[in-house]
Amino acid sequence: MPLIETHELTKRYPGVTALDALSVAVEPGIVGLVGANGAGKSTLLKILLGLLEPTGGSAEVLGMDTRHEGTRIRAAVGYMPEHDCLPPDLTATDFVAHMGRMSGLPAAAARERTADVLRHVGLYEERYRQIGTYSTGMKQRVKLAQALAHDPRVLFLDEPTNGLDPAGREEMLELVRRTGTEFGITVIVSSHLLGEIERVCDFLVAIDAGRLLRAAPLASFTQLTNVLLVEVEEGSDELVAALVAAGLTAHVDGHLVLVAVDASGSAGAAPYDAVRDAVAGMGLGLVRIEQRRHSLEDLFRDAVELPAGTAA
Amino acid sequence: MSEPASGGATGPGGAIYDIGYRGYEGPRLRRPQAIRTLVAHTVRGAYGIGRGGRSKVVPFGLLVLLLLPAIVSLGLSGLVGPAGQRFDPIRYESYYSITQTILFLFIAAQAPELVGPDQRNRVLPLYFSRPILRSDYAFAKLTALFIALLLFTLAPQALLLVGRVLQAPDITTGLADNLPDVLPILGSAIAISLLFAALGLTIAAFTPRRAYATAVIIGVFIASNAIGGILYAVLRGEARRWVALLSIDTILTGLTSFLFSTPTAEIPSPIVKQAGLPGAVYVVATLVVVAVMVGLLFRRYHTVEA
Numbered sequence: 001m002p003l004i005e006t007h008e009l010t011k012r013y014p015g016v017t018a019l020d021a022l023s024v025a026v027e028p029g030i031v032g033l034v035g036a037n038g039a040g041k042s043t044l045l046k047i048l049l050g051l052l053e054p055t056g057g058s059a060e061v062l063g064m065d066t067r068h069e070g071t072r073i074r075a076a077v078g079y080m081p082e083h084d085c086l087p088p089d090l091t092a093t094d095f096v097a098h099m100g101r102m103s104g105l106p107a108a109a110a111r112e113r114t115a116d117v118l119r120h121v122g123l124y125e126e127r128y129r130q131i132g133t134y135s136t137g138m139k140q141r142v143k144l145a146q147a148l149a150h151d152p153r154v155l156f157l158d159e160p161t162n163g164l165d166p167a168g169r170e171e172m173l174e175l176v177r178r179t180g181t182e183f184g185i186t187v188i189v190s191s192h193l194l195g196e197i198e199r200v201c202d203f204l205v206a207i208d209a210g211r212l213l214r215a216a217p218l219a220s221f222t223q224l225t226n227v228l229l230v231e232v233e234e235g236s237d238e239l240v241a242a243l244v245a246a247g248l249t250a251h252v253d254g255h256l257v258l259v260a261v262d263a264s265g266s267a268g269a270a271p272y273d274a275v276r277d278a279v280a281g282m283g284l285g286l287v288r289i290e291q292r293r294h295s296l297e298d299l300f301r302d303a304v305e306l307p308a309g310t311a312a
Numbered sequence: 313m314s315e316p317a318s319g320g321a322t323g324p325g326g327a328i329y330d331i332g333y334r335g336y337e338g339p340r341l342r343r344p345q346a347i348r349t350l351v352a353h354t355v356r357g358a359y360g361i362g363r364g365g366r367s368k369v370v371p372f373g374l375l376v377l378l379l380l381p382a383i384v385s386l387g388l389s390g391l392v393g394p395a396g397q398r399f400d401p402i403r404y405e406s407y408y409s410i411t412q413t414i415l416f417l418f419i420a421a422q423a424p425e426l427v428g429p430d431q432r433n434r435v436l437p438l439y440f441s442r443p444i445l446r447s448d449y450a451f452a453k454l455t456a457l458f459i460a461l462l463l464f465t466l467a468p469q470a471l472l473l474v475g476r477v478l479q480a481p482d483i484t485t486g487l488a489d490n491l492p493d494v495l496p497i498l499g500s501a502i503a504i505s506l507l508f509a510a511l512g513l514t515i516a517a518f519t520p521r522r523a524y525a526t527a528v529i530i531g532v533f534i535a536s537n538a539i540g541g542i543l544y545a546v547l548r549g550e551a552r553r554w555v556a557l558l559s560i561d562t563i564l565t566g567l568t569s570f571l572f573s574t575p576t577a578e579i580p581s582p583i584v585k586q587a588g589l590p591g592a593v594y595v596v597a598t599l600v601v602v603a604v605m606v607g608l609l610f611r612r613y614h615t616v617e618a
Binding site: 046049070075079084087090099105116130146150 | 336339430443
């Protein structure tokens with residue numbers, strides 16, 4: 001059974017459809033939830049927490065229905081919102097312990113775990129200071145700590161690197177990776193930055209305008225395409241003409257020559273030979289020849305061409 | 313990807329042991345414990361306990377002001393002797409009528425402090441992502457303000473009671489004279505705390521801005537008493553009697569006079585005195601106001617964005 005499952009999940013606001021019949025299943029692991037700002041990432045997380053009522057469809061977390069078992073889901077889930085959410089006049093220790101108790105920990109256990117999670121996120125002596133005196137990076141760590149306080153089975157992190165400088169982003173991503181791999185907690189981490197999220201997650205859910213673009217293991221997003229990429233120093237147009245004459249499908253894209261290949265591999269060598277022969281025959285300077293990989297950006301650029309709902 | 317040179321050069325200078333992440337296998341308590349936690353946390357917050365020193369100035373300053381009449385009264389009867397109590401305006405039944413402005417200032421200052429910051433700092437989503445319901449949050453906040461205000465209102469009466477008993481010629485007469493007042497004191501303190509807490513917290517819950525909330529709470533207090541006073545002056549006949557249910561001051565006075573069975577001649581409010589309404593009417597009026605406020609409060613937290 002998947003850890004998280006949604007069926008035709010829809011959320012409409014007056015004039016805006018935040019989620020549009022989204023069906024997706026998520027297995028344990030570190031899961032990236034990626035999409036542009038306003039794609040519906042936060043809305044999805046809030047519905048999964050039972051904080052928002054969906055307009056239509058249904059969602060289950062750990063086998064529990066979000067509409068009717070919200071409190072049980074929230075006992076097992078930790079949530080780090082995208083926005084600031086900390087009281088400036090409390091110390092990190094007091095606040096995280098309070099939130100641990102709000103999640104059902106007895107007082108002594110809450111204090112003990114507070115010390116543990118604050119150390120885990122890298123807050124030491126400063127944890128006895130009021131949160132209002134913290135830097136953005138330290139506040140993000142407290143936000144993560146309060147989500148971890150009750151040892152949740154699942155962690156929802158909404159844009160955890162927001163507002164951080166490059167070094168801070170790096171550290172936060174490393175924390176996310178460690179939390180997911182070493183603690184065995186499933187982490188759903190949302191981001192609008194593809195390059196960032198692909199470094200930590202092993203499964204990716206891409207949404208755009210409230211609809212699912214694709215949900216698949218990260219590797220399959222970057223698999224080989226049926227395009228052979230040839231770069232020559234000059235004479236791209238002549239090369240294309242020669243390749244077309246040799247019976248291949250080819251065209252010029254900028255300073256590159258793109259050649260269609262058969263990905264199955266049985267006749268795979270033929271285009272390579274044709275390119276080699278053409279380049280050699282015309283005496284062109286060959287810079288590179290390689291089979292092109294999908295990039296994550298393709299996913300969004302080609303969104304309209306991809307069938308919606310290709311859930312794994 | 314170079315790690316920072318942890319520990320500097322090689323050598324057994326010291327070591328940081330990563331004991332790793334420890335899970336939690338112990339008991340997980342349910343909603344009632346979370347609600348109790350929030351109530352306790354909020355009551356402490358109402359007195360600025362666990363916050364900075366500046367948060368304590370207003371609640372404890374007002375507490376001193378509230379205790380002052382009791383202290384002065386006890387001091388006077390200490391000088392003049394118990395006979396002085398006959399002319400002393402400071403009595404159990406009149407204490408709240410005299411000090412209601414201080415009670416209201418406490419509410420105006422502290423109710424926004426209990427609910428405003430959670431909205432202003434957007435802590436609310438963190439509470440709502442805990443295993444509680446939105447209504448649990450509203451219930452816990454109201455209960456906390458009620459408890460905080462009950463402690464506040466009972467403090468001067470308790471001081472007065474202990475002082476009077478100790479100033480009596482002997483403890484037995486002291487207890488016999490003062491104990492019958494304990495139940496009315498408790499009853500009126502509970503009723504007033506509930507009324508003020510429901511009014512103040514509901515108003516405060518509608519804005520994250522502290523200054524607005526404080527201004528509106530004080531405004532409601534002043535306006536209701538002013539409207540009551542004006543209508544009392546303007547109206548004649550049967551309609552004028554019901555003016556007693558329009559202002560917070562007269563509801564409070566009617567309520568305490570009823571609970572202490574104060575003789576009509578001694579009621580410290582001409583509006584209540586002329587109305588001559590049965591005491592139960594003030595109880596009902598209090599309950600109606602509280603019910604409406606609690607309804608609005610729960611609706612607010614049902615719809616507030618998280």
